[in-house]
Amino acid sequence: MISNREALATTPARETALACIKAGIEAAHPNTVIREAVELDEDTDTLRVENREYDLSEFDEIVVLGGGKAAAQVAAALESLLGDHIDRGAVVTNDSEETTRIEVLPGDHPVPSERGVESTRRVLELADSADENTLVLAAITGGASALLPAPAEEISLTDIQSVTRNLLDSGADIDDINAVRKHCSALKGGQLAQKAAPATVVGLLFSDVVGDSPGVIGSGPTAPDETSFADAISVLDRYGVESDEASAIRTRLERGNNGELPETPDADDSIFDHVTNHVLATTFTALDAARETAKRRGYDATILSSRVRGEARESVKTHVAIAEEILATGNPSSPPAVLLSGGETTVSVRGDGSGGPNLEFTLGALLELDGEITVASVDTDGKDGSTDAAGALVDGELSTAGGQEALRENDSHRFLDSVGALIETGATGTNVNDLRILVVE
Incomplete structure (x- = not known):
């Protein structure tokens, strides 16, 4: 999984950090998760998803729909489990996988593309064709917001691309970005479930967002929307998104806020009487596996x-401070110790460099380190920000010369590459957000 593991694992602490990363990603992979959470009872023709049962004899067909970085892996796992019970389906992803009954269609991330729009049309076509005798399994994983673009009327893909870039560069969090996305889409914010109604919809969700709300994961295609047109306008105002490219989006949001356009469906909408969302994997799935790996190593x-x-x-300072406290006082635990965290940090882009939140976290850690502390941070999908690195691994043995300037210029990728700190995995087949490990010897 970690292609340059041998070059990185030069100390016991480094080797432990890499082992924790491997365990966390494997635990959150759809092959593992679907096998543990979904079961088919051939004798009773019953599909079990966590604690819910679905009698397959009540349905004329099973259709798999969805998108996200791990959607193809979910589709392949479902085909392995259900076989010819699946009649048809389509998922959109940037990480393809061979399937036989479910179409795996191309899209792009983090900025949506024209081919993603075309692929999403196929998903919507299949949703429209569902009826009350259809069971829809909706595979929604991290990255679906960008990979499933379906611009609403009067909105172009270029409009969405521009506003998405502006919000990302401004350091907007995913909740804010998704509030805008939902109100510029024909699929997000519960609208995929609305298209599929009156079918029975079972959401199989892999969370890459803080809090794991079904309404936020992938912009909530199968979940009620708690945000409004007014909330979306507030996001544009808060982050100062005023470019010409945003004018069409702002016009749409203002029309919706004035009651000229229908709101996205909320929790009171009757379409959700036939929808159940199961959050099958989260950042904690990876963290728990990493913790057990560290414990087994003593x-x-x-x-x-x-x-x-x-x-x-900024968040790296608190992490390193806790590790330093362990070294100095033995609190909150005694060394040797491993500290773990997940979630999603952001980067406000001020320079012209390349990087991502995990690379910026590890560069910031390198500049803070003083003692026997090793720090690793990765995006579990294998690609941090716009780079091809999953993240990086640093300790006090690496040079910091030029690091401050690289941090100022948001040029963490170039600098960490120059000191041999990058972690390279390629696409991992899953996406449950960031995984950070601090090893204190």
Whole structure:
């Protein structure tokens, strides 16, 4: 999984950090998750998803729909489990996988593309064709917001691309970005479930968002929308999105806020009487597996939080401070110890460099380190920000010369590459947000 593991694992602490990363990603992979959470009883023709049962004899067909970075892996796992019970389906992803009954269609992330729009049309066509005798299995994983673009009327893909870039560069969190996305889409904010009604819809969700709300994962295609047109306008105002490219989106949002356009369906909408969402994997899934791996290696392992958010370069200071406290006082645990956290930090882009939140976190950690502390941070999908690196691994042995300038210029990828710190995995087949490990010897 980690292609350059041998080059990175030069100390016991580094090797432990990499083992925790591997365990966390494997635990959150759809092959593992679907096998543990979904079961087919051939004798009774019953599909069990967690604690819910679905009598397959009540349906004329089973259709798989969805999208996200791990959607193809979910589709393949479902085909392996259900076989010819699946009649048809389509998922959109940027990480393809071979399937026989479910179409795997291309899209792009983090900025949506024209081919993603075309692929999403097929998903909507299948949703429209569902009826009361259809069971829809909706595979929604992290990245679905960008991979399933379906611009609403009067909105172009270019409009959505521009506003998405502006919000990402401004350091907007995913909740704010998704509030805008939902109100510029024909699919997000519960509208996929609305298209499929009156079918029975079972959401199989892999969360890459803090809090794991079905309404936020992938912009909530199968979940009630708690946001409004007014909320979306507030986001544009708060982050100062005033470019010419945003004018069409602002016009649509203002029309909706004035009652000229229908709101996205909320929790009181009757379409959700036939919808159940199951959050099958989260950041905590990866964290728990990483913790058990550290314990088996003799470390006192602690999960600090699965909900870390805010600026990456600021959150790292608290993480390193806790590790330093362990070294100095033995609190909150005694060394050897491993500290773990998940969530989603952001980067406010001020320079012209390349990187992502995990790379910026590890560069910030390198500049803070003083003692026997090793720090690793990765995006579990294998691609941090716009780079091809999953993240990085640093310790006090690496040079910091030029690091401050690289941090100022948001140029973490170039710098960490120059000191041999990048973690390279390629696409991992899953996406449950960020995984951070601090090893204290």
